[in-house]
Amino acid sequence: MKKRIIWVTMSCLMALSLVIASCGPAEEEAEVGVGEEEVEVGEGEVEVGEKKVVEEEEVVVSGEPKYGGTLYLLPGLPTYQFDPFLNMFISCGYQWISVEGLIGGDWAKGPAGTGEADFLNSFGGRMELMTGWLAESWDIPDDETMVFHIRPGIHFWDKPPVNGRELTADDVVWCINRAFEVPTSYFYSFTMAGEKPTSVKALDKYTVEVKVKPEVLGMMLLEIGDRLYIYPPEPTEVYGGMHDWQHVCATGAWMLGDFVADSSITYVRNPNYWQYDPIHPENRLPYPDRMVCISFPDASTMQAAFRTGKLDELGMQTYENFELFMQQCPDLEYIQTYPDMPQVLVGRMDKDLPFNDIRVRQALNMAVNKQEIIDDYYDGYADMLSYPVCNAKVFEGIYRPLEEYPESVQMLFEYNPERAKELLTEAGYPDGFKTVVQTSSAGADFLSLLKEYFRVINVDMEIETLEGGAMMGVSMGRTHKEMIMAITKSSVPYFFLTERKEQMDCKCMVDIPGAVEVYEAISRAMGRDDEEVIRIVRDIAPSLLASAWGVWLPVPYTYTMWWPWLHNYYGVQDLGYCNQFAHRTYLWMDEGLKKSMGY
DSSP states (O other): OOOOOOBOOOOOOHHHHHHHHHHOSOOSOEEEEETTEEEEEOTTOSSOSOOOOOTTOOOOOOOSOOOOOEEEEOOSSOBSOSOTTTSOGGGBTTHHHHOOOSEEEOGGGSTTTTOSOOOSBTBTTOGGGEEESSEEEEEEEETTEEEEEEOTTOBOOSOTTTTTOBOOHHHHHHHHHHHHHSTTSHHHHHSOGGGSOSEEEEEETTEEEEEOOGGGHHHHHHIIIIISOOOOSHHHHHHSSOOSGGGOOOOSSEEEEEEETTTEEEEEEOTTOOOBOSSSTTSBSOOSSEEEEEOOSSHHHHHHHHHTTSSSEEEEEOHHHHHHHHHHOTTOEEEEEOOSSOEEEEEOSSSSSGGGSHHHHHHHHHHSOHHHIIIIISTTOEESOOSSOOSOGGGTTTOOOGGGSOHHHHGGGSOOHHHHHHHHHHTTOTTOEEEEEEEEHHHHHHHHHHHHHHHHTTEEEEEEEEOHHHHHHHHHHTOOSSEEEEEOOTTOGGGOTTTSTTSTTOOSOSOOTTHHHHHHHHHHHTTTOHHHHHHHHHHHHHHHHHTTOEEEOOEEOEEEEEOTTEESOSSOOOSSSSOTTGGGGGOEEOHHHHHHTTO
């Protein structure tokens, strides 16, 4: 079977990537019970499970979609709750798969269609790559108004108390108002007071008008149009909320069929789903009968399940794991990608600490031998530059190689400890200084490497390791003492989440010069002028890097793999702005191929 490798990027969670990297290949015996077979994996084993080998049978891959079969995939985000208005939506992971928004990425422009986008790093601020979902179209008639035209003929799932009725503008208005009015909702908690909609109303049965302040128009178009999932009001009116999975009702392709906490979620095909395959317009989606999303207790068990064909796809793998998989399972399809959240080491700049001086921040950057990290720590499987965007297809108009940046940027990536010492002396620290960085156990190993680099310039960085939950609290609450390993959200650089102090992801705790102004300029242009959005991000990139608000670090490649019986999958993660798992609507299975390969 022909293999393929594409040098592009995808969206993933750096935290999970680090956990998997630290676990590596299975070292302890693990049991996997998925489906009817039980597989045991021992240390160093290459032969796993009871693989049935079908001899003298040609493996034929069909190019035409097939109905039927069952997908076996990971859940994506965990599901602990079911009502995103009463809980943080990140704990309602099911909705990323089974509930829909008003707009999203255009599958016809992705790798299955015209190839204009690969949807590995969101949509790059390019609204030309978006299309209508529940809203068949949208307008921006003036600087403070967005209008969504709801697609007629879409029905909610046929289950009480909604009973398959048609989606209308009133449902959308109810969802928007509830999202911004209920204190437990993500939109209420993480949207600044001045950014909330000023008016939401239904103009008729299929038209919704939303008014916002002009400086946040574009961002609210994304938040309301793409991130906000649409539910009917009846479950809330009858049950007081969607407290139980059986109370959930939506319009999506995948209906909740069963839920076992910390084990699995089973989705069943929505027989009355509104969307047809844009590549095969005669075919109503989705294709498989079921999708089973399985949770695993650890990385080793998950990897064993994938090796034995009990998972159809596996992402966020390190190069070491990828290399081992390809030795054991040479028929796998794969793609090399970047993590969506590259790491950066950050010191607080809102306290009387050395990091307030740019010369200190420059010195810390120059003390780290970044090329050595690429060559030795990552065995060459990493890139030097990933901020403010990585070298992804969707950012072709923004990304530039390091050699095209000014000297004020290039020097931050050159290993020069002697010049770093001089900078510290100029900043008033001729003997260096002491600091502390807080981290979870998963990040301690890499920070130990940085600690040794800093020691050369007389900076003593103490590593304080916290339990996972405590570390999450410190990170989300931004209560770190001095330094912390943070992330940059490279797929949405236009939000400036790490450079605006009111944002939770801003660990330096100050506004980086120019960030607020360009954020507002981009929001005015978003949805109206793609080229202007690209130009603004491209033009500010040098000053963001030169500010050295963090220690810029190399970004390691990650790997996504899937079995050849999983069709119409290209490593896609973000189908639009915030639709990390919506691509599952378009997948199909070749059960005959799977059987012929002995699985």
